[in-house]
Amino acid sequence: MSGKLKMDEIAALTGFSVSTVSRVLSGKSCTSDKAREAIVKCARQLGVLDTLACGRLLINGIAVFAPQRTFIAQGDVFYLEVTRGIAEAIAPHDVYLSYCGLDEQRADIKLFLQKANSKNINAIILIGIDDPTVHKLAQSLGKPCVLINSQDKEGVLDAVSPDHRSIGNQAVQYLFEQGHRRILHVTSLRRETLYWRLEGIKEIYRQYQVPFDARRDLLVTEGFSEPEAIQAISDRLRELPQSEWPEVIFCAGASMSSGVRRVLEALGVRIPDDISLMTTDVKELDGHVVSAVTSITIPCRALGVEAVHLLQNRLNRPAAPVFNLLLKGKVTERGTVANATRHAALAREQ
Numbered sequence: 001m002s003g004k005l006k007m008d009e010i011a012a013l014t015g016f017s018v019s020t021v022s023r024v025l026s027g028k029s030c031t032s033d034k035a036r037e038a039i040v041k042c043a044r045q046l047g048v049l050d051t052l053a054c055g056r057l058l059i060n061g062i063a064v065f066a067p068q069r070t071f072i073a074q075g076d077v078f079y080l081e082v083t084r085g086i087a088e089a090i091a092p093h094d095v096y097l098s099y100c101g102l103d104e105q106r107a108d109i110k111l112f113l114q115k116a117n118s119k120n121i122n123a124i125i126l127i128g129i130d131d132p133t134v135h136k137l138a139q140s141l142g143k144p145c146v147l148i149n150s151q152d153k154e155g156v157l158d159a160v161s162p163d164h165r166s167i168g169n170q171a172v173q174y175l176f177e178q179g180h181r182r183i184l185h186v187t188s189l190r191r192e193t194l195y196w197r198l199e200g201i202k203e204i205y206r207q208y209q210v211p212f213d214a215r216r217d218l219l220v221t222e223g224f225s226e227p228e229a230i231q232a233i234s235d236r237l238r239e240l241p242q243s244e245w246p247e248v249i250f251c252a253g254a255s256m257s258s259g260v261r262r263v264l265e266a267l268g269v270r271i272p273d274d275i276s277l278m279t280t281d282v283k284e285l286d287g288h289v290v291s292a293v294t295s296i297t298i299p300c301r302a303l304g305v306e307a308v309h310l311l312q313n314r315l316n317r318p319a320a321p322v323f324n325l326l327l328k329g330k331v332t333e334r335g336t337v338a339n340a341t342r343h344a345a346l347a348r349e350q
Contacts (some may be wrong), residue, residue: 006046014038033119036060044316059144059311061096061120062086065112065134066127068101078300079127081282082148085304086125096120104191107131116141123311125304126150130192144314146307149193155322158310162298163326164193168200171250171278171296174331176208179340180247180276184236186219186229186260187252194252224252229259237267247340248276257293272338280329294337296329303327 007025011018016035023031024039031039064086070079087097100115102108112134116124124138124145135152138145147159175183189195198218205212219236221228229251237245249264251257257279264271271277281295306325313320 006043009046010039010042014042031060033060033122036122040315044318059090059093059095059123059315061098061118062090062123062125062308062311063098063100063115063118063121064125064127065100065102065107065115065129067104067129070127071099071101076128078282078298079149081300082127082304082307085301086308087304088301089305089308102129102131102134104128104130107134109133109137113137116143123315125307125311128191144311144318146310146314148303148307151324155324158314158323158325160303160306160310160323160325160327161193162300162303163328164196165200165203166326167280167296167298167329168197169203170200170329170331171280172201172204174296175248175250175276175278175337176204176210178276178337180337181208181210182247183217184219184246184249185217185252186221186233186249186256188221188224190222197252221256224255226255226259226262229256230263233260233263237263246275248278248337251277251279254279254281254293254295257295261293272336276337278337292334292336294332294334296331298329299327 007018007021010016010021014021014035016039020031020035021039024036025043064083066079066083067076069076070083083099090097098115098118098121100111102112107129115121116138122143124141124143125148126134126138126145127148128150129135129147130150132153135147135154135157139152139154139156145157147157147161149161151159151161172183185198185201187194187198189198202212219232221232233249249260251260257277260277261271264275264277269275277293279293279295281293281297282300306327310323310325313323
């Protein structure tokens with residue numbers, strides 16, 4: 001049956017005009033909720049949504065909730081970049097976006113319900129919100145909802161996150177392959193996702209049968225700022241004899257690596273001849289920092305793009321299994337990690 005006849009059939013079954021059916025199936029927002037719900041339901045029953053062009057976005061409005069720091073100057077650039085990915089994904093479509101700040105663990109439930117129940121909103125994205133009450137309420141609203149960089153304990157909401165375990169795993173695998181074993185990991189552990197990354201790091205140690213000693217190999221700061229990294233790494237190097245300094249410092253953020261680099265340069269330490277340096281970065285945001293530092297990149301903007309695709313999939317296929325999409329990182333060599341194996345071989349030859 002042709003597309004025109006399908007629209008005629010949907011119009012006849014729902015009582016709405018063909019032009020209204022066309023607007024709904026084209027993802028236009030200038031239709032009533034009643035018309036949209038009836039037309040989408042009918043289209044789904046007729047199998048139209050199964051073959052609908054993936055470029056069309058059948059969403060009128062998306063409420064995006066994230067920690068308040070996402071929306072303030074000098075705030076959370078990681079999550080800010082995710083919101084840019086969401087905006088990029090809906091740019092070709094007629095979709096309304098609403099943003100709201102929530103506490104990660106103790107969210108303002110009244111505010112969440114007020115924003116999520118708005119008549120303009122028929123889909124929800126939660127970025128970094130771990131409050132289980134919000135997760136349960138989002139499930140009960142009957143609107144497609146996707147979590148970003150979080151996971152509900154009951155496993156009933158679609159989610160997309162960086163594969164934190166794999167990212168930690170990839171980075172340390174790379175360092176071990178370069179012959180390094182004495183690595184200092186500088187990180188914050190303020191969220192569960194960072195513990196997942198740490199588990200990926202420890203996994204490589206176990207594979208290589210190298211003991212991971214948290215007192216020696218781990219340096220934890222409250223946040224990811226440059227001043228915190230400067231203070232922490234200065235204190236650590238000061239308390240150790242130079243013979244026990246790490247071979248590599250692996251930072252959990254680009255700002256941290258800037259701080260570490262300043263400390264090493266002030267001490268006259270050569271990178272990578274004396275100590276190698278590696279960082280985790282967000283490509284779009286940290287380019288000016290990481291252009292000279294070997295790094296593993298977290299695909300932040302892609303998180304927002306994929307979240308929108310998951311919303312569309314859930315709308316088209318409400319009975320589909322719950323998705324938990326994990327995005328991999330990528331190691332980029334920029335000359336700040338020495339090849340310890342090659343250096344050792346050259347030393348033996350000499």
